[in-house]
Amino acid sequence: MLDKKIKERKKELSKNIFEYKESSAGGIIITGLKRNERVSHLEIPDNIDRQPVTHIDANAFTDNETIKSVNIGKNVRFLGSGAFWGCTNLNNVSYSKLTDIAFRCFAECTSLSYFDFTNVETVNSSAFAESGLKKVIIPSSVKDVKTYAFKCCEELTMVFWSNEHDIPFRCFFNCKNLKTVILSDQIKNIECHAFDACPNAEFTFV
Structure with missing residues (x-):
């Protein structure tokens, strides 16, 4: 049973479930999930098409109620405005080198009780407003x-x-x-x- 779950997990990670675009500065920006994709654990990869994933776009996962945890790849530095706004079941976020958390990025994430700010440099306005911290x-x-960061x-x-x-x-x-x-x-x-x-x-x- 465990081996079957591991194989299913590897299969899930091996396919690309994301919509994305190339950044003008180089690298990949994830803009959201492909149509009909539903995941509880969101694994943001280090690379797509052999290019580093450096950003998660504004409102990429706004109001997604199926996401419960997020692991953000080692090349992502920036999360766009409202990237996870209203993800009410999100309860765990892990990352490697994230430095900038944008406006209302985790606002209204009511199940998010803790966030590790190690290595983060900037927390923008209302980034965690009305969250479950x-x-x-x-x-x-x-x-x-910034102002209202934890209001x-x-x-x-x-x-x-x-x-x-x-x-x-x-x-x-x-x-x-x-x-x-x-x-x-x-x-x-x-x-x-x-x-x-x-x-x-x-x-x-x-």
Whole structure:
């Protein structure tokens, strides 16, 4: 039975299930799934047609309710705006070298309780708005977080901001169940209203 599942998995990975286009700068941009393709585990390949897959296009998988997990190939650096917006059953995302998470990329991914920000450099506006994140850990690799990045994350209870970069305007707006906020004592600026409508948040500097 196990061997059969392994063979089926290899067969699934061997066929191309994606719509894609070539980038003017070289490489492949995945624009979505082919018609009638339905997968629960989405494996973004390193290469297609012997060219590196470098981008996932804007709205490529928006509102896809069958995707539960995503493994992003080692050549992908950028996720387009709304790439996984509204994927309500997505609960796991893994990647190798992703650096930029675009506007509303994982917004309304209500089953996504955790995201590893290691190696990420930029988290754009509303990237995780209204998602299911329960804990947010921002490491030193993250250089820039934009406004509203984590707004209205109702499941969020803990934030650990371990770098010195600014926490922007309304970054955690209306995270009403946020209780524990741990901040680096090297932080330069917490912009006004960064934690608006977080009535239970308690702050500690380390």
